[in-house]
Amino acid sequence: MNKEEIITEAKNWMQSHFKNEMTGHDWSHIKRVWKLSKDIHSNEGGDLFTIELAALFHDYADTKLTNNETKATETLIEWMETEEMPTNQIQQIIRIIQAVSFKNGKNAIKAITIEEKIVQDADRLDAIGAIGIARTFTYGGAHNREIANLDNPKNTTLQHFYDKLLLIPNRLNTKTAKNIAIEKQQIMQYFIQSLEKELNN
Template identity: 40%
Template sequence: MERQIIIMETEKYVQKQLEGEGTGHDWWHIHRVTELTKKIAEKENADYFICLMAALTHDLIDEKVTNKTKRAMNQLMKWFDQMEIPSKEQKRIIEIITTISFKGGNKPTPSTLEAKVVQDADRLDAIGAIGIARCFTYAGSAGNIIHDPEVKPREEITEEDYRKKDGTAIQHFYEKLLKLKDLMNTETGLKIAEERHRFMEIYLDQFYMEWNGEK
């Protein structure tokens, strides 16, 4: 099957799979990550097809999106078969999407250029103006409040803290969002991250000024 057609068919497939998705991994997240992936892959001379396929499917097997990751994985491989993607390439795509998730934080940096590209694109969608929007949306759906001045920003926070309602949206900036810039794998990703990072810093300055009645 022609690659362009595989990509288009997979777009439709993913869109359908993510219908009703409400954890911040909806189709538009995938769309944004795919667009960023195109941009970074081109500049970094990474394998365009592999990167794009990984970007499109990266959240389908995520435990936050499905509670049956094994089944989701089998289903995805069936889809790849249907698209007549050679098994060697299937392996490369699967390898990327199983290694890029930030959760856990201590996973080793991905070793292939393609994984680095897609991981950067995924992380970029968690920062900047869009990252801020996703953060507040997530916090709201988890029942967390915007900010509590008594909750001192901590870099490490456990699920238990959140259960005790000790996690706020602003807290999440320190726990994750402000760390992502320094975790960029590619030069192209870093350039975009720097601008988005700066925007978050400006945002936080303004936020605290308003909070303290200074603006």
């Protein structure tokens, strides 16, 4: 099976696997990260096949979406082995996936290679801007989070913007992603200012 066929198989598998996901980590999110990864790659370089597969697989073993991260990772490895992919490439893709996770900013696995940086940037770009706002409130609603509480902001969806999302532009790796993030950051800042103004009325 050639690389294009492997990408198609991976796309079909992830589309089916995430069809009932309703927390903002759905197939639409994966598809956007996949596209963003390709867009960033066009300026930044790297191995496109590795980037595409990692982007398509990046949420499969996410601890927010599976009860057994180890088993999910093993399933990904087995799938790639079935496609007769080289062991070193499989290991590279798994490391990219592990480097993507934010883990409250304390992920021990740092993005080092250009492939790791690109997929991490693409995933983080989809967490900010207008789509990021929509996804954040979708996730908050799915986990029974209060929208906002100015007296006790901890664990509210609004606080998540301050704890993570507004910090993302300064933590991006590539010049391409940083340029994309400028408008997205402005959208979030305007939204938060407007929301807090209305909450204070």
